[in-house]
Amino acid sequence: PAAILEVNDDYETATMSTSSSSRSSISSLDSNQNHTTPLELGLVMDALQTSLMEQAEEEEEENPLPIQKQETLTGEEQDMSKIKDTDRKISMDYEMNHDLVQTKTKRSGTTYSANLIVMDPINPKTVKINTLTPREQENADEPLLSAIHHLFNNEFMKAKKIFESQASTDPLHALGLGSMVFLKALTTFNNKTTANAIQVLMSTYNLATAQIDNATKKNMGDTVIQYFTTYRNYIKLYRGTGVPTHVSPAKPKALEMHKINTVPNGVLRAHVAKAEACLQMAILHLLQENVTGYIKCGLNLKRSYASYSIVWQEYKRMGQLHNEYIDRETISGIQFGIGSVHLVLASLPQKVLRTVASFGWKADKHLGFALLKLCLEDRGARSPMASFMLLAYYTTLTSMCPQILSDEYTQPAIETLLDVQRVYPNSAIFLYFAGRTSRLARNLTLSSQSFIYAIEISKNEWAEVEVFHMCSYEMGFNYMMQNNWKEAISIFELLYKERYWSQAIFRYLSGACLDMMGQRTEAILSFAEVPYLLQQSSSNVNASTSSIEQYVLRKVKLFQSSGYQDMDMTMCALEYLYLFNAYEFMDMIQLEQNLALTDYSLTRILESEKLEYGIRTRELLPETPPPQYDNQRATLLLIKSSILFAMGKYQESIIHLNWIIDRKDKITVDKWVIPYAYW
Secondary structure, eight states: OOEEEEOOTTOOTTOOOSHHHHHHHHHOOEEEEEEOOOOOHHHHHHHHHHHHHHHHHHHHOOOOHHHHHHHHHHHHHHHHHHHHHHHTTSOGGGSTTOOHHHHHHHHHTOOOTTTOOOOOOOOGGGOOOOOOOHHHHHHHTHHHHHHHHHHTTTOHHHHHHHHHHSTTTOHHHHHHHHHHHHHHHHHHOOHHHHHHHHHHHHHHHHHHHHHHHHHHHHOOSHHHHHHHHHHHHHHHHTTSSSSOOOOOOOOHHHHHTTOSOOOOHHHHHHHHHHHHHHHHHHHHHHTTOSHHHHHHHHHHHHHHHHHHHHHHHHHHHTGGGHHHHSOHHHHHHHHHHHHHHHHHHHTSOHHHHHHHTTTOOOOOHHHHHHHHHHHHHHTSTTHHHHHHHHHHHHHHHHHHOHHHHHHHHHHHHHHHHHHHHTTOTTOHHHHHHHHHHHHHTTOHHHHHHHHHHHHHHTTTSTTHHHHHHHHHHHHHHHHHHTTOHHHHHHHHHHHHHTTOSOHHHHHHHHHHHHHHTTOHHHHHHHHHHHHHHHHHHHTSTTOOOOHHHHHHHHHHHHHHHTTTTTGGGOOHHHHHHHHTTGGGGSOHHHHHHHHHHHHHHHHHHHHHHHHHHHHHHHSSSOSSOOOOOHHHHHHHHHHHHHHHHHTTOHHHHHHHHHHHHHTGGGOOSOTTHHHHHHO
């Protein structure tokens, strides 16, 4: 198992005599005999609440900084004693003898023959219409609810078997298969898995569309007229603020006496499945981070909202009698779908939003929250997906902007996890979010325990490899935040060999961590592979270079332009941590270590400037050009400002930010530093 980070109290920052040795002496950490052990979701939430209460008590006390540091260390020791106590309660299957290497060995024996999810092409003419009444439909959906329960309890193959039993005839069963491969695609960053997910979801879309079309052909009377009237009303009004609110409920007597014809429940149910398939395809296209993906995302969101709007208007028109005409899962599907669409759009930057939401209506974040919480409370088939969507929103946005959103979203994330752990106490999916939430609460040890347990309980299951990769990366990132460079390297090397996400990024991260350990030669060899790896990956069909890959490529080219002579003036690992707002989640002692490292690099720049200016005082027209280290100094000062901000020393960071802004015209390489400084 991975060793828990413990800071060596004997390190001294005064030993900065040489570049490699001094960097190693500051950043190296002891790896002792205490181990990170897996914890189930309920124990994680108990420990997280205790940790937050302790943090709140510490913040209320106004003691000098040295005393606060001693309290932090004491709290860490208390956490370790709690971990040892809970470790005795954990099943023998998840004890410390299951390390990462053994996990990998066991995974290699898994059979993948049954893992592939595919759907045969849909023949619209053979698709049967759904004539079940709402109550009959609810009874028929019992196996579907069982499959959802299996899916979020890590029994993926059982869920897959149930979904496949009616996937060729029922849109909701087909959507279940699509949702499984959708969740897998979100964890892999693999183009083939994403393409497979889109193919299954597109088959679901075609099946639902065929069922709707066949039903409308079958009913060529007033029901069809009402159906197209509803659709026409949507076309007129979808450019408003989102959900149609003008729909007046029909009079109960008119409905009971059949004076008003309603759209059949089977058609509404198919519309919801069709819309949700489009929603999931939109999210997958959005995550590809290119213009084509944004356009396809917008088209799918438009399709999704068209179907959701039809069902929503029927739902509102039925008023208090809606339960008599619409089954429970269709109603929860409306709540989940419209809520998710609003939440997705509310989280997008304006530049992307203009491309995606070209169809006009405005997103309403608060409406999205309200509808998803209604869906969650219903405890239907979409309840766990509503929890998933809320947790994804809370953790992703808080990670992007912890200074502003941490206080607002951390507690709702914890409450959502507490609610979901009552039903799914050992879900690998929600354990992953427990790890992310624990990180937001500055409890990295608890975060790593959650990721380890998620890996343990998903062994020998359908998504075993994907969960292992996803959680391993998060653990590697945690180790970087704990300055445990050695453990981080071991994880990044493993992910590099298994071709997870981007080989270039993991090779770069390995080099960055090696450099922090003082192993400069090995770091340079790792950096040198990055351009080749990116060139190799970009040559693949449908491959695109992400913004992070472009960043690491520019960084390596900058090193190469100086023959790797200026690496003392750059802290690659700390810079990567800054880009992901990691300093807000780190302990005080790691912040102090990183501040010392940053000051060391700034000192190296100053020494180089003195040396080069000294030459110019002795020689006329020297061959050595004037020193130009504005790019390196600006990046280091930005990192220093972020560390000081995380330490609560806001006033001290102002002078460094002003230096960057005053010299913005001279920063020609790392231009991203300027907007970040303004932010």
